[in-house]
Amino acid sequence: MASIPEAPKFIGVPIKRRDDPRLIQGRARYVDDFQLPGTLHMAFARSPYGHAAIRGVDLSKARAAPGVVAAYAGADLAGKIGPVPVAGLVPDARVPVQPVLAGGRALFAGEPVAAVVARTRYQARDAADLVEVDYQALDAVVDLEKALAPAAPRVHAQFEDNVAFRWAIAGGDIEAGLRAADVVIKQKIANPRVVPLALEPRGVLAHYLPGEDKMTIWSSTQVPHKLRTLLAQQIGMAENRIRVIAPEVGGGFGSKLNVYREEALAAYVTRELGRPVKWIESRGENFLATIHGRGQLGEAEMGLRRDGTITALRYNVLADCGAYYQLLTVAIFTLTGLMLPGPYKIPHIEMKVTGVFTHKMATDAYRGAGRPEATYILERMLDLAALELGMDPAEIRRKNFPAKAEFPYATSAGLTYDSGDYHAALDKALQKAGYPEMRRQQAEARRQGRCLGVGLSTYVEICGMGPSAALGGQGWESARVRVEPTGKVTVFSGASPHGQGQETSFAQIAADAFGIAVEDVEVIHGDTDVVPYGVGTFGSRGTVVGGSAVVFARDKVRDKMARFAAMRFEADAADIAFAGGKVFVRSAPEKSAPFARIAQMAYDAIQLPPGTEPGLEETHFFEPPNFTFPFGTHVVLVEVDPQTGEVKILRYVAVDDVGNMINPLLVRGQIHGGIAQGAGQALEEEVIYGGGGQPLNATLMHYALPKAHQLPRFELDHTTTPTSVNPLGAKGVGEAGTIGSTPAVVNAVLDALAPFGVHHLDMPLRPEKIWRAVSRARKGGPA
């Protein structure tokens, strides 16, 4: 009797990425790498002012410059291109119309005022410099609190003040909760604006073919289908005549989950001129005119009993929208409210958000998108509370976790966390860190006059975005799986990964079910003419939702294949198995055929009974019934030099629970990158504005991105609590690191500064800020 072929297993194995060979050899193609003959290059004249009246735009010199083919000012495009699309609004939000080029007023530094199109990149940039704009600089609204003063200049004259929207969320009875508290901790906390800074700037190449009335757009985007739909509406072209290709995309972190002015302009201009039009963002433009992240300034109030039990949390916050909304500007702030209770049992919560218009670029989704802000508030407040109550930061957290048996756990913000075991992650992290030893080390260092600090954060995040009801109807993701006649398998995914590695992990998912090698699976994504309509990659949803769609599509195909095999072997379809490159009858393994043989049969209709639908190709749109809720604990040891204010991260321990892992190697990579970004925000990153609304550090020389030598070796571990909301049991990992790390690092630094009586500083904790606080404290002044 033939032996049963060994069951393959790729899911859960840390196999190396299949997309790497082209990337490490310089053969991958990002938008700017596509060079079509006759391509014209677009460049922009942008407002140097945060707020200015535009009294006139003179394009004559630009038009006369060498190589220039066309030039446009706002007035030239009036009525021809629709406004920049927005979604995810809350009721009664005031919605300003964002034109593709500024009209009478420029509302943020970097706002495009004129576009020029020329034969070469250099000519386009030269000509953009020749655009003469008659600006009258006006007072700008920069500070969130001042923006709401009655005398503040208005960002939008049509609204009576700078309030963009108001939104609130409440659970329980906040006043009763605060009354029940023995202590109430209050703290004003800022979460400053940061720049997502994908290393590849944005870029678009649009090519309209007049003969066919078809347009192809190569865009560095996370959401090709969404871009196509919205762009079609914006430029008034049938959606099905536009093909959007997201080729290799050099990072996004939320910044490319958007539809920007430059994309619409490129699409418009190629149709006007009938030639390919390319725009590649410079890093300077990326700082000014690609969305920023965070941007909250709030007051938090936490009530607790003497034993550390949290009774209530209130958060009143001003949300910096910028001058115009981008796609999800408003929605991001609401995510903070949904996650306000975090991993703790907080019976009474309330969050009131006031969205504020400012003379700045819009804020929008940046890695974590609203959840890091919630976690930051909670984790800071808990440390302040622990200090007040004389408790250990680990104990106060442990005290407030729901027990494992309490899941599914309904929070006061209205979410239901399906699964979790927060104690386990905390315990594991403390053990891995050697927490008591760390504390001893800290005490010893203090005796020697050194400043060591231990910081903790325990978090839960909302991932796998998500049920459609919570996402404007589009929380699903699509996949199509085709078994080719030769037995090769092609997976078409509507998700649009850009560095996360789904070309590998989706192949793992497909290969396992068909019992074939990963090498025999090809994963295609990012082309709207080829893949089913998709939502895209963001919100830690690529694998959770997109991968689940692959599971269902794959299973549909496999079931059909099993029926064909059952016919051939005269067996029951339920008895057909796939393994080792073979399809066989489980109860009679000698009845077997190569996988490719059954595949071929499906396309040779003569071999199929009459009335059978040939072919092996199925599509599935997966709708997740709920979000997923990954969680974890991060523990950080830092040393602060009180003479210079410099911070060195000595150890970084992270225990994350992302559910089942498809490819642990990729999971590690995601967590590393997330921690680095979160630590960057904690210590260095912030967009600093001058009084006129100009960012003062909008270059890589002045905006400090974490470098290799500033980061420690991360010590990672995990617990595994699978979710039941998807067939993979995966919960998503894209944002965990960022969410956990920012508060952990800040808490560590403030723990180090505790002997000076410095208990809170706003991010980023740059040396100067720390040094000043320490100096003040030493002089006996207020911390």
Add this chain to the structure above:
Amino acid sequence: MNISLCINGQSRAFDAEPRTLLVHLLRDEAGLTGTHIACETSVCGACTVLLDGKAVKSCTVLAVQAEGSEITTIEGLAPGGKLHPLQEQFWEKHGLQCGYCTPGMILAAWQLLERRPDPSEEEIRHGIEGNLCRCTGYQHIVDAIQAAAAQMGGKR
């Protein structure tokens, strides 16, 4: 003006404006798009190539300055479609995600190993501080460079 140089072992001649940056010549004229641009201000290192065996940021070199020199780009690091140990180890250790920083990072690492064939972790972290990566948090890059150094046995 005419510029002649040797790119990845091949002699090439171009007619380019005097102000043309080397990175634009390589990408737009020579069609070697493996060299990336992420800042144009000599900070990020994405545009790193080897000029006469030294790592340079090609966004800050004029093409004319490279006249007569030998340039190696990521496409030419390993001849004949083979992988250089650094490339192999970046793949093996998951030293890249979006891959945008990768060509520059690999060539900067090449330079580092040329100077210090057996670097410590600390030396690697400092050695690549002129190259930014937003995706990886650097740890797997450091691992890859260390593994490549071991694979090369202290010899380049």
